[in-house]
Amino acid sequence: MAHFTSRRNRMAYWFLAPTVLGMAFVHVLPIVQGIWLSFLAARKSNLQLYLDAPLPDNGLFGNYKDVLFNSSSALHAGMADAVRNTFWYALLVTLGTSVFGLMGALLLHRAFRGRSLARTLLLFPWVVPTYVVGLLWGFMWQQDTGIVNIVLHDWLHLISYRPVWLLGPNTLWAIIIPTIWRFWPYSMLLLLAGLQNIPHEVYEAADLDGATVWQKFRRITMPLLSPVWSVLLLNGLIFNVYSFNIVIMMFGNGAGFPGRYGDLLMTAIFRNSFQMWDFGHGAAMSVLLMLGMIALVVVWYRIFRNDLTNE
Amino acid sequence: MSLNYLARRRLLGRFLTIATFALVVLNLLPILWMVYCSFKDNNEILLGQVGLGHRKAQVQMIRETSEGILAGSRDGGLGLFQLRDGKLETLRAVNHGWFSASFATWDRELWALSADKGLMELSPEWKVTRRWDMGDLKAAYRRQFPNHPWNTVWVNDVYASYLVAKPDAVFGVLRMDRGPGVVELAKPNGAPKFLNIASGLPFSVDELQDVPGTPRILMVGPNGLIVWDAKAHAEVAHWEWGVALPWDRPNVVRSLDADEILFGHSGFADIFSISQGKIVRTQELAKGEGREIQSAAVDGQTAWFGGVGGLWKMHAVRDSGSDSGETALSSSRARFDAVALAKVGDQVVAGGPDGELVAFSAGNLDSLAAGRLSQGRIYVHWRNYIDLWRNLPFGTYLFNSLVVCTLVMAISMVLASLAGYALARFRFWGKDVFGISILATQMIPGIMFLVPLYVLFTKVSQATGIRIVGTYWGLVALYSAFYVPFTIWILRGFFAVIPKELEEAALVDGCGPLRAFWSVILPAAMPGIVATGIYVFLTAWDELMFAWVLTNESTYTIPVGIRLFAGNYQNRYDLMMAAATIATLPVMVLFFMMQKQIVSGLTAGAVKG
Numbered sequence: 001m002a003h004f005t006s007r008r009n010r011m012a013y014w015f016l017a018p019t020v021l022g023m024a025f026v027h028v029l030p031i032v033q034g035i036w037l038s039f040l041a042a043r044k045s046n047l048q049l050y051l052d053a054p055l056p057d058n059g060l061f062g063n064y065k066d067v068l069f070n071s072s073s074a075l076h077a078g079m080a081d082a083v084r085n086t087f088w089y090a091l092l093v094t095l096g097t098s099v100f101g102l103m104g105a106l107l108l109h110r111a112f113r114g115r116s117l118a119r120t121l122l123l124f125p126w127v128v129p130t131y132v133v134g135l136l137w138g139f140m141w142q143q144d145t146g147i148v149n150i151v152l153h154d155w156l157h158l159i160s161y162r163p164v165w166l167l168g169p170n171t172l173w174a175i176i177i178p179t180i181w182r183f184w185p186y187s188m189l190l191l192l193a194g195l196q197n198i199p200h201e202v203y204e205a206a207d208l209d210g211a212t213v214w215q216k217f218r219r220i221t222m223p224l225l226s227p228v229w230s231v232l233l234l235n236g237l238i239f240n241v242y243s244f245n246i247v248i249m250m251f252g253n254g255a256g257f258p259g260r261y262g263d264l265l266m267t268a269i270f271r272n273s274f275q276m277w278d279f280g281h282g283a284a285m286s287v288l289l290m291l292g293m294i295a296l297v298v299v300w301y302r303i304f305r306n307d308l309t310n311e
Numbered sequence: 312m313s314l315n316y317l318a319r320r321r322l323l324g325r326f327l328t329i330a331t332f333a334l335v336v337l338n339l340l341p342i343l344w345m346v347y348c349s350f351k352d353n354n355e356i357l358l359g360q361v362g363l364g365h366r367k368a369q370v371q372m373i374r375e376t377s378e379g380i381l382a383g384s385r386d387g388g389l390g391l392f393q394l395r396d397g398k399l400e401t402l403r404a405v406n407h408g409w410f411s412a413s414f415a416t417w418d419r420e421l422w423a424l425s426a427d428k429g430l431m432e433l434s435p436e437w438k439v440t441r442r443w444d445m446g447d448l449k450a451a452y453r454r455q456f457p458n459h460p461w462n463t464v465w466v467n468d469v470y471a472s473y474l475v476a477k478p479d480a481v482f483g484v485l486r487m488d489r490g491p492g493v494v495e496l497a498k499p500n501g502a503p504k505f506l507n508i509a510s511g512l513p514f515s516v517d518e519l520q521d522v523p524g525t526p527r528i529l530m531v532g533p534n535g536l537i538v539w540d541a542k543a544h545a546e547v548a549h550w551e552w553g554v555a556l557p558w559d560r561p562n563v564v565r566s567l568d569a570d571e572i573l574f575g576h577s578g579f580a581d582i583f584s585i586s587q588g589k590i591v592r593t594q595e596l597a598k599g600e601g602r603e604i605q606s607a608a609v610d611g612q613t614a615w616f617g618g619v620g621g622l623w624k625m626h627a628v629r630d631s632g633s634d635s636g637e638t639a640l641s642s643s644r645a646r647f648d649a650v651a652l653a654k655v656g657d658q659v660v661a662g663g664p665d666g667e668l669v670a671f672s673a674g675n676l677d678s679l680a681a682g683r684l685s686q687g688r689i690y691v692h693w694r695n696y697i698d699l700w701r702n703l704p705f706g707t708y709l710f711n712s713l714v715v716c717t718l719v720m721a722i723s724m725v726l727a728s729l730a731g732y733a734l735a736r737f738r739f740w741g742k743d744v745f746g747i748s749i750l751a752t753q754m755i756p757g758i759m760f761l762v763p764l765y766v767l768f769t770k771v772s773q774a775t776g777i778r779i780v781g782t783y784w785g786l787v788a789l790y791s792a793f794y795v796p797f798t799i800w801i802l803r804g805f806f807a808v809i810p811k812e813l814e815e816a817a818l819v820d821g822c823g824p825l826r827a828f829w830s831v832i833l834p835a836a837m838p839g840i841v842a843t844g845i846y847v848f849l850t851a852w853d854e855l856m857f858a859w860v861l862t863n864e865s866t867y868t869i870p871v872g873i874r875l876f877a878g879n880y881q882n883r884y885d886l887m888m889a890a891a892t893i894a895t896l897p898v899m900v901l902f903f904m905m906q907k908q909i910v911s912g913l914t915a916g917a918v919k920g
Binding site: 009010011012013015016018019020022023025026027029030031033034037047050103104107108110112113114118119120121122123124125127128129130131132135136137139140144145147150154181185189190192193238241242244245248249265266269270273274279282283286287289290293294297 | 324327328330331332334335338339341342344345348356357358359361726727729730732733734737738739742745748749751752753754755756757758759760761762763764766767769770788789791792793795796799824825849852853855856860869870873874877884887888891894895898899902903906910913914
């Protein structure tokens, strides 16, 4: 076996150099500036000063105090709403995509005529751009002209009135359902691949022992899928907490406020930064979000460490 | 027992297959709805007419001709009827399926104007013999007024709603937000010409009424009334509502004879005399029942009015001495919304909003007979796409998106292949740090970069004069650098599973490491690279937030274009859905073609971690 010489290994740096350079400019430099900015009272009027912008009136951690503790500040209330919505949104979307994904994967994990066609067609929503999903479902949720109310109220008579979907507490469902629709095929795809990786022999052995369908599912399928679950959970976490396009396009056609019950962290931060032009508070919110995210990923890593190292 | 088990299994299998395809259909419904609505008429969408049923179109014209009663509807339906044995018998019927059509007759000529087909002359068999489409009319408009806007959103905003045929010319209204007005088509040479404020009309006009037997036309607009002489090509007189005329714009304006005009309001009507350039109210007809007058027919001393819920008749007592409120009023018992009305012989024929026709006796308004114009087809058309293309530089957006996404895909694949290979095969100091840091970048919210990058870019531009915001390369560089980390992570997996022996054999044969990478490793990893590249393309196609802040008019990508468009045309769901369909189509086609690679690549990348 030929040995890799150290000279050859040194080539790795050349291979990595363009990427490292790019990341230094696009990731490292901005993030340092972003953290710096989060301590300043940076807004559009003093954009010229940028990193020399003055500190907030209430001290070095003023932006953080405003966002976290200042109950008289609109930012604080907005952030609380956004955190609550994002929590439920990420949780329910991850749950929904997992359940539907597993269901779809189990349905497809059988031999039947038209299987590959069914798989292709089931994957279609995943290709629809997310801004289109937001626009399309925003139209579908309309109270009078939307197809959802037409189906539920006019055709099926399931409800006796036409609910308002894009206002009030219903908003949360109005953003969760389209997101599940957009992302569940991806979960299905990964779970299907996971199912196909499970060797037949395991099931045959279980059959010999007289295991029921449920027992096989509970004791074999689910545990053996856990590497896939770990990937899905991480993806779900990152995608959903950072979800932006669907929500921003659904309300006011890309310019509106999703309301107290539909505002997510990303839309809240974006609005603060680029519509209210309050960069300092926006950066503080971003830093807090990033810290929360890192904490979640650490938890995720501790739970799934075994699955990852087994690979 | 065993057979029973097999049969049960087969039944279950069939049930599951059906369930799978039911799920497929359910899952596709939103996409199908998007595509379906992109072909639909926006008014139908707004009215909630979602089905495939016939479009309802109101009656626009009723005329007495030598052959019978001629009626036309807004969707280009034409019918010839005869009153016989208490029925309106259809002699001939056709439906052209036009949009917002109106008709006019002169002698034996029949003319039509529609928002989608333009101005047409029809033969006695109701075939189109001559046509000036919207392109011709627009060209004529451009020739006449090189510097004036022809509002390009013409469909749905154009109410090609009134048409009057005179001996030498046809006059029609092309109503838009701004721009065109009355189009005059001289019959001998077929040249269209526009009459509007720019060509000397005192105010804008959106309704035309014929003054039969004279060369005159009444032009009605939101601000006033113009009496126009078609032969002299000149205005006879004009008055403004509320100035010379004491009220707001009436619902209906009809000419009684050369010098008298009838105005129908809500619940009452007036007759004005316009002799010697003055307009004088000569008559007020009885207070009706407060009903909205929508149509009127006049015959000598009597006027019939139609409106929501019925038909009523008033006698004008033409005695200027008496302040006569005593006009007889009688109304029909039939519940019927008369939107068009004509006196035909001893009957008054009324047309309704759904294309129905009812003949009433002119005397006591008994309803005598009913008929119906043939209904339009399902209105499915390409018009929304054409309209979208005319309104927006959608081709530019599409081009920008394609350029940006392709470049991003190419650049990030090159960088990530190199780095991914290094990460998979080389041992070097800092490897773990690098691996963790590329994963860590995925934990950072994109918006965190956006503010500093935006400021950084503007600062750099101010300092060096190099523009970054609003250029292709700014966006391409940014996206590439952004997508490289996760691309590296996916590609690392593909490089790791390539047998080391392949590469070693190449090295033994005397290849340099670069050569080995290029001619051995890359081809072996190609399926994975292709799949990842497509994934990068799809991701870049989906990016809205950075593009929103970092592009300008010339570099808007599709998501930004759609967002701007959707913000400007809040209620044009038909156009929005057309835009959404166009944005989806390229990636859908790409996915469909490369499906196998994408599926295998993604699952391999994800399942193997």
